[in-house]
Amino acid sequence: MADTPNLDTLRTALERVDEDILDALQRRMALADDVARAKLVTAWPFRDPQREDLLLRKLRGRAAERGLDPHEVERLYRVILDMSVARQQALVTRLDTTPLRVGYLGVEGSYSHLAARQRYGHRPGGVLLTGFDSARQAVEALKKGEQDLLLMPIENTTAGTINETYDVLAAGDGVITGELVSQVDHRLLGVKGAKLEDLREVLSHPQALAQCEDFLRTHVPWARAVLGPDTAVAARTVADRNDVTMAAIASESAASRFGLVVLASDLQPGADFTRFVEVGREPTPLAPDVPCKTSLLVVLEHRPGALGQVLQRLTQRGVNLTKLESRPIPGAPWQYRFYLDVEGHAASASVTAALEDLRSLTASLRVLGTYPRAEPIDG
Numbered sequence: 001m002a003d004t005p006n007l008d009t010l011r012t013a014l015e016r017v018d019e020d021i022l023d024a025l026q027r028r029m030a031l032a033d034d035v036a037r038a039k040l041v042t043a044w045p046f047r048d049p050q051r052e053d054l055l056l057r058k059l060r061g062r063a064a065e066r067g068l069d070p071h072e073v074e075r076l077y078r079v080i081l082d083m084s085v086a087r088q089q090a091l092v093t094r095l096d097t098t099p100l101r102v103g104y105l106g107v108e109g110s111y112s113h114l115a116a117r118q119r120y121g122h123r124p125g126g127v128l129l130t131g132f133d134s135a136r137q138a139v140e141a142l143k144k145g146e147q148d149l150l151l152m153p154i155e156n157t158t159a160g161t162i163n164e165t166y167d168v169l170a171a172g173d174g175v176i177t178g179e180l181v182s183q184v185d186h187r188l189l190g191v192k193g194a195k196l197e198d199l200r201e202v203l204s205h206p207q208a209l210a211q212c213e214d215f216l217r218t219h220v221p222w223a224r225a226v227l228g229p230d231t232a233v234a235a236r237t238v239a240d241r242n243d244v245t246m247a248a249i250a251s252e253s254a255a256s257r258f259g260l261v262v263l264a265s266d267l268q269p270g271a272d273f274t275r276f277v278e279v280g281r282e283p284t285p286l287a288p289d290v291p292c293k294t295s296l297l298v299v300l301e302h303r304p305g306a307l308g309q310v311l312q313r314l315t316q317r318g319v320n321l322t323k324l325e326s327r328p329i330p331g332a333p334w335q336y337r338f339y340l341d342v343e344g345h346a347a348s349a350s351v352t353a354a355l356e357d358l359r360s361l362t363a364s365l366r367v368l369g370t371y372p373r374a375e376p377i378d379g
Helices: 007-042 049-065 070-094 111-120 135-143 163-170 206-211 213-219 231-241 252-258 306-316 349-359
Strands: 100-105 127-132 149-156 175-183 187-190 201-204 224-227 246-250 261-264 273-280 292-300 321-328 336-343 362-372
Touching: 007 070, 007 127, 049 070, 049 252, 100 111, 100 135, 111 127, 111 149, 111 175, 111 273, 127 135, 135 149, 135 163, 135 273, 149 163, 149 206, 163 273, 163 292, 163 321, 163 336, 187 231, 187 252, 201 206, 201 231, 206 213, 206 224, 206 246, 231 246, 231 252, 246 252, 252 261, 292 306, 292 349, 306 321, 306 336, 306 349, 349 362
Parallel strands: 100 127, 100 149, 175 362, 201 224, 201 246
Antiparallel strands: 149 273, 175 273, 187 246, 187 261, 292 336, 292 362, 321 336
């Protein structure tokens, strides 16, 4: 008869394993501090639910290989991930300089995320990026003081205006403090083994689908376009489904992020750019010699020639109009508000005189912001 294991010896062995687990957890938390510092410097969000889902999926598989309950291992690691994020956030409170909190639309790997990294990456003091599902959610976080700035797309050279951004600006909950023009370079992404001839669905944001409409009609006319909230979300969905009949239009960064392959490039008919506006709670002071742009929101009297008079006054004052956009007024059928971008500071002599002229010609007039003009980019 085999000897009965000594319970005290077994318990001592378990305690040694527990010590090893605690040591490993301590090392993981120390790495979390390093990760937090790297994210602050390179402008990456602290919390990325999509990456966490991918990690948990891998861990479930590895747990099953070791004869462990995948569900219990997932539950354990969700607690560990929460600890890591809390550790990273706690590090921020110990820094000598407070990181800038910036909200963007979409998830990691989206074009808005890439634009935010382009604008705020390597900022002294660091940056905390947070993705939002909609412009309204982002503006609400700005109002509550949870974000310092927002970076939101407002127009694209191929697909035109992003109406949601204009609508939240009309609510008056923020002021435009800057702009950024970023090139959009779409890729058609699929899982390994996918081919153009096998595709049946192409997922992406409505703007991206519009930008690539000619390519889709020419090369995969049989594939159905499926609208989604974000290009990176579309890429993640294709990766999750692991279906060779599905593809996503997204960035090459999203391909790397979600383990997809590029099925086709050069999806747009020419160079394509998206203009983003930076939105804050208060205006930002500008040096007198900075080339500026001023955005206006105007509601006109409902009479013939009202818009023509506004444009004429701008011309008479020597103010260059760079954009004119109309949007319907909610609750007022067939009435519109107009968004105007003009060159110059709102406090400059020419723009001030023009604004004074316009007040008598409009039902309402509001300055949405004066901000540094982005350098033009040639396609």
